[in-house]
Amino acid sequence: MKKLFLIICVVALSVLPLVGCNKADFDDLTSYTISASLDDSTRTVSAEMQVDYYNNTEYELNELCFHLYGNAYREGGKSPISQTDISSAYPNGLNYGSMTVSDVKADGESAQFDIDENDVLTVTVPRLMPTRRITVTMNFELKLAEIRHRLGYYSGKYNLGNWYPVICAFRDGEWVKHPYYSNGDPFDSEVANYSISFTYPESLTAASTAGEGENGKLEASIKGVRDFAIVIGDFKKKSVTIDGTTVTWYSEGSDDYTQVAKDALNTYNDLFGKYPYPSLSVVKTAFLNGGMEYPGIVYVSDALNDDMIKEVVAHEIAHQWWYGVVGNDQVNFAWMDEGLTEYTTTVFYEKNPSYGVEKDARIADSLTTYMIYCELYKDNGKGLTVMDKCVGDYPTSLEYTYMTYVKGQLMFDAIRTLIGDKAFFAGLKTYYEDNKYKVATKADLIGAFEKHTDYKLTSYVESWVDGSALMYAIK
Ligand SMILES: [Zn+2]
Known part of the structure; x- marks a missing residue:
């Protein structure tokens, strides 16, 4: 996600890894088959879902757990909206949604299930051994809140991010059942295969993780993606094809940012390795922050300047x-996600000078901002500059933003300065190639750089993330 208020602050202050998965193994992934329809008059999605779960853990399982993120928007729920964002999320006043499930079956037999206070659905299943499959089916109904958020309806646009029950990550012998925290992108999913059939009003356009619908119906299949999102609205579109990928800009207006998307895709394809999916949708939609990423589709807020x-x-x-191809634990190591992405954005500007944004100026801005943050909040106690923190443990969204985006960017620039451009970019290529379709760890990231340099980076990186580093490697 791109946080909008980060930029506002800058101005004000300036002044368990997936076992052996590569492309050939897509058959050994969990598959979701969803048949759904959107009722425009009630803003409700009704669906039947079949999950063919593949046990890629080393454990015998007796239950499967799913996040019901749609239920976090309910009245009395642990809302994903922070207090400071309420007015921008709900311009027309507080409003609620919900998600209900019914008729849950495991291998065709009725299954017991329970939903906890964190909106995690636990389905009891017959004993499931490693490398074996089980089929769980259920119906679900999603009532959308009127909200400018990842999941919701606002001003004619439907954002369907995290819209279906999704299997929780399973790590260190247990299901990971994080609630929908308001900080960060608190999602932690493994790649899966999807087959989606989705009906919606014919007068609207549906963009998705796997291309777009036609005449009120999206029929889409894709393998090896971490999530599946859809945005529906009265959009015009512009498309361009780059290295076999169709990139489409969707907007209600006549604006056209396909060139930026094209430059980004070209730059990252060259620097890190090729984007593997056939389509990429960039949708200008109702969203309270700058933007939001899902595999094959990204949101861009309709409230931004050029x-x-x-x-x-x-x-x-x-x-x-x-996040998409190389996954990471965004909940506990958000700097691996946002820090590297923010730095990659800086590299985008460096490699595309026609945009008129200088790399050194962006790094200098981040450094100034970070130092002022440290000065202003130095009396807040321990943990002020700790980056390895669960997003739910940051006391403020400000601290989360500074530790993940700002300090994260500074750390990646410092690593580059230390090991040199050649090793740094070769390291990122290795990181991408070796961790495709997996959930990468800090050790994977450090190891990728160490393959191309004699520096031992573990203690260096740790001193950044545990908050003890002096930023001596910044030029
Ligand atoms: Zn982001």
């Missing part, structure tokens, strides 16, 4: 590499 749109397009497309 320069911000360009930056958000470059940032969210960078997430296709860092």
